[in-house]
Amino acid sequence: MTLDFWVRTNGTWINAISIIAGTISGLLLKKHLPAKMQLIITQGVALITIFIGLQMAGSLTQVKNTRVDGIVLGLIAIAVGGVLGEWWKLEERLYSLGDFIKALFPGSDYFTDGFVASSLLFCVGPMALIGSFNNGLTGNNTILMLKATMDGISAIALSSSYGIGVGFSAIILLLYQGTVSLIAGLLIQVLPNPTNHPCLLLITGVGGLTILGLGLNLLAVTQIRVASLLPSLLIAPLLYLLTIK
Known part of the structure; x- marks a missing residue:
């Protein structure tokens, strides 16, 4: 099965457009979006994040x-x-990266803060990785479509506080997710059945658990160090290869 460029990357393009649209909406609503409304938007995003995380985590029960x-x-x-x-x-390295990026963009602190905060929020996380991987591997952009909706809503709240810098994070997202999708497309010839291969089910399941952590963080229920859990996405398929029958 050979997928063309658009089929392998359409989720990423839609995701980037949603961020730009959300930023524009946030800028237009900046003076009309009270703090309570910004809070409820964040909480809504958190609840959807938890729901998606639980669904993805269920993939662990399908590993055979x-x-x-x-x-x-x-x-x-x-x-x-x-x-x-x-x-x-x-x-810690993630925060250091944020400080480094800030140094590259002198000028408005709000622009820089918005760019850094939104770039990390939209790109650093298993949903971006797994969604791009699935899009490039099978052409399925469901995860990235859900992520695009969440990112667009989040961009409204962020841009109302940080300004136009939030919209520029779409450039980073295009580079990151697009590259992952294109690389994943090369694996189609390696995996016999990419839609339900145990390695991918494990990655999806473990990724779901980390996404669940993100949702809990957004709700301020606790503060899970989600970035520290990212190596789990690499450990999961290795464990399958060590325990395969």
């Missing part, structure tokens, strides 16, 4: 042909990945 249950593999992947993430100080 292993000597260890998929849920157990997900637990091990999260634990080992979290330890590696803390060892590599991914959370």
